[in-house]
Amino acid sequence: MRVAVVGAGAIGAYVGACLHRAGADVSLIARGENLAALRADGVRVFSPRGDFQARPHATDDPEEIGPVDHVLLGLKAYSYATCGPLVNPLLKEDTSIIPAQNGIPWWYFHGLTGPHEGQRIEAVDPGGAVSRVLPPRRAIGCVVYPATELAAPGVVRHMEGTRFAIGEPDGSESARCREFSDAMIAGGLKCPVESDVRRDIWIKLMGNTAFNPISALTGATLAGICRHDGVRGLVTNMMNETLEVAAALGCHPEIEVERRIAGAERTGEHKTSTLQDLEKGKPLELAAMLAAVVELADLAGVEAPTLRTVGSLGDLLERRTAEPTPAGVG
Template sequence: MKVAVLGAGAIGAYVGASLHRAGAEVHLIARGAHLEAMREHGVKVRSPRGDFVATPHATDDPAEVGPVDHIFLGLKANQYAGAGPLIEPMLHEKTSLIAAQNGIPWWYFHGVEGPNAGRRIEAVDPGGSVSAVLPPERAIGCVVYAATEIEAPGTVRHLEGTRLSIGEPDGTRSARCGEFADAMVEGGLKCPVEADLRRDIWIKLMGNIAFNPISALARATMAAICRHHDTRALVVDMMKETLDVALALGVSTGVSIERRLAGAERTGEHKTSTLQDLEKGKPLELDAILTAVVEIAEFAGVPVPTLRVVNALTGLLGAGLPALPPGGTR
């Protein structure tokens, strides 16, 4: 199995190192000091489960890699539309695209039946620009529950969790999903193939849709948001509205708001990825996390007044931030 990791940042390098340890042919595509360190010393993984070093091929030129069986996307969702030149040299007829993104993916209504079949979500696929680069029929969904960070160039700190759930948009258990999942497990990760990955998407989104934008607006950690009475109440309102949208699409998460709040509190003084991006002057990855849900609510006829207000505020907040170049990583 030949795998390319496009955007080998914290999650991408961790996945790539794990797959390499399983015996897969892995190519990491990155840039800057992180790339140079991986070229010279490999990927150093520091983890409570045991440290290890993997030495997959690392490059900034996808043409060096050539066609692969799977491309694991570690890019930000707002980079997808511009990633065509990076992806094209690595495609063959059956290459799959495994997108490790937060929020609503561009393929969400691909492979479903009913009135929304094939519907395009403008917030995540503006003008069809993402589908043109990442054809939905190539997509394998991925919901990441592992937490990692780049401790130093070439060094990934694994903080917690090893599960990356994957699934076909049409809910089938395909050979390509099975192949990728088996290699992930062999490399020490959990990779269940879910028949209904959309449920996982909404479960994770319950937390992201509230904590990510609030953290950026208030410059606050997750624990601080939970401790403050009014922001805690705001989180509850946003989660309620999100669950209403999910139910309108026929998805029941089976996870209570209280349980999600308790999980957030346990993370402690953690800065969300959105707050970290804001502090670094990077664009906010909220189109898929928040704006897409407001768009879905509009055509589903679900009132989401709180989500609309927060979306307007974060839209203004992010309006002055620079665009992220195609080679950036998550």
């Protein structure tokens, strides 16, 4: 099985290293200092489950790799519309695309029977730009649960979790899902093939929709957010509204809000990926995590007042961080 990881950041490099040690033919696409480190020393993983090192092929040229069986996207969702030059050389007729992203995916309504089948979500597929580059028929849903960070170029710190839930958008049991799942399991990861991967999307999204924008707006860790009574109430409202949107679209995750918050609190003084991106001066991924949920609330006729309020604050933050810094400031 041949796998290309486009965007060998924390999650991409971690998955690539696990697949490689299980015997898969893995190529990592990276750039800059990260690529130089991967070429020199491979991927070094530091984990409470055991440290290890893997040396998959690393390059910045997808033409050097050629067509593969599976493409794992380790890019942020806002990069999808422009990733064609990296992905196209890797595709053959039946190549799957597995996006390891947070939030609502661009393919969400693909293969979903009902009144919204084929509906495009503007927040994550503006003008159809993503669907043109990444055809929904190629997509395998993927929900990422592990917490990792790129501690240094080529160095992944794995904090917790090994579960990657995958599934076909139409709910079918496919050979391509089973092949990828088997390889992931052989690499020491959990990778169940779900008949309703959207359920996992919403369960993960409950946390992303609330914790990620709040952490970026306040600078607080997960534990800090959960231990503040007023903000904990805000999180509760946002999670309940997120579940209301999911239910209005026909998805009913069986999870209690308080249990979801308690799980986040146990994670401790962990910074969300959005706060980490903000501190590094990188673009934020709130369109997929929050703006898309508000768009879906409009589609489903759900009021979701708290999501809309925090969404507006998040949008303002994104616009402010995208503005050039005035001369003499910073």
